[in-house]
Amino acid sequence: MEFKFNVNKLLPRKINKVTHNLTPEDFKGDRRELNECQRLLSRILDDMGEASARAQGLNKPITSALKLRDTDHTIYLLVDNEANNGLGSVVGLLKTGSKNLFLFDETGEHYQLQARCILDFYVHESRQRMGLGNILYQHMLSEENIRPVKLAIDRPSEKFLAFLHKYYRLSKIIPQNNKFVVFEGFFDDENRDVRSNRYSLPPRTSLDDGTSGNNNNNGRNGASLNGVPYAASVSRSFGRYAAARPPCSMANIIHNTAMLDQSAQRTG
DSSP states (O other), rough: OBBSSSSHHHOOOEEEETTTTSSSSOOOHHHHHHHHHHHHHHHHHHHHHHHHHHHTTSSOOOHHHHTTTTTTOEEEEETTTTTTTTTTTEEEEEEEEEEEEEOOOTTSEEEEEEEEEEEEEEOOOGGTTHHHHHHHHHHHHHHHHHGGGGOESSSOOHHHHHHHHHHHHOEEEOOOSEEEEEEETTTOOOOOOOGGGGTOOOOOOOOOSSTTOOOOTTTTSSSSSEEEEEEEOOOOOOGGGGGOOOOOOOHHHHHHHHHHHEEEEEEH
């Protein structure tokens, strides 16, 4: 994507990293130059974000200068320094960030993780199928010291999935209940806090089969009903309704429970 200003002066590296302060990592200048740098860089981020949204068929951009502020997100911008008569052009964008995600592994075990994610990935249409996307992706992996399989992908397009399969052999997707995609190997070496597993069921408990002599099960004292083993139905609660509740003081007053307990203790 070409701009009327000098991109090479603003983004001198082939791949430039931009964070929440909206300045390139090599920026040096006074207050006036800082304001001008942020203004021009905001223009690049907004235009590239809109182009990415159009390419993915999204209703609105997911990358902009405003969205980058006050986040831990990082944007990598790929520049062609020789384009636009030597002014340079921006040909690729890759945005990463951390998200608190609830995810399931291959066995259905539930994890709550602060995962590193790919939030946006775009290469200009005029520069696709030239290996530039892989150059940008490899640079990001090196900068963040992370393996491709350990990244969660936010709403990847079919092109992105094909890219991951071609260059990184990632194809076995683990289904999730959210918009993120993870692949087999993502959960390797991860520790699961079982207390955060709000989707897990309580362990099975053995039911009274009616063979005890102290329980006649309303006349069904045998262990079978018409020759079929019988087990008394048990009502279970799951989730937050299964948690123990403190005694209700108002209920004790209404039913005089507290007074009865005290009387029993005195007479006992």
